[in-house]
Amino acid sequence: MSATLKKRYDIDLVYMVIPDKYSVYRALAPNAEGYDRFIPRLCAELTERGVKNLDVYSLYARYSKPGMPPIYYSSDTHYTAMGKSILADATAELIKGLDATAGPTDRQAAADSGMRR
Numbered sequence: 001m002s003a004t005l006k007k008r009y010d011i012d013l014v015y016m017v018i019p020d021k022y023s024v025y026r027a028l029a030p031n032a033e034g035y036d037r038f039i040p041r042l043c044a045e046l047t048e049r050g051v052k053n054l055d056v057y058s059l060y061a062r063y064s065k066p067g068m069p070p071i072y073y074s075s076d077t078h079y080t081a082m083g084k085s086i087l088a089d090a091t092a093e094l095i096k097g098l099d100a101t102a103g104p105t106d107r108q109a110a111a112d113s114g115m116r117r
Contacts, residue, residue, distance in 0.1 A: 002051065012052055012098045016091075017042060019057040021072040024064045052098070059090055 002013040017039050026032045039057035046053040063071050063086060071083030079087070 014094060014098070015046060015051060015053040016056055017053075019060060021077045023057060024060045024071065027064070028066065052094075054090060054094055056087060056090075059086060 005011040005013050019039055022029065022032075023035055023039070026035050037057075040055055043053050043055035043058075060071055060083070063069075063082070069082045070080050071086060072078065073080055
C-alpha cells in the first residue's frame, strides 16, 4: 500500500501505533507486570524494513514520570491537552521531515493535482 500511495499520489504512509493508558502508566499501577515493549519493538522492526513510523509509546514514556502533567485523563483513556499537544508536535515534525525530502516540482505537482501532503 505504501508504495502504491507514493507512486500514484506522492503520499508517504506513516504508521503510528498508539499506546493505551495502561502501557504508558504501567509503572504507576499497583502490582503491574512489566511491559513487553511491543510497540517500540514493532517500530524498530518497521524502521529496519524502511517503513516510516512514529514510536508514540517511547515519546509518551518520557512524559509519564510522577509529578509531570498527565497525558491521559485520570477518569478515562482520552488524551489531555498535554497528550494531544505532544503527539501533534511530534507528528508535525515528522511531516516537515517528509516534506523536506520532496522537491519543488513534487510539491507543485501535488498542488496542481489537488492532492494535499
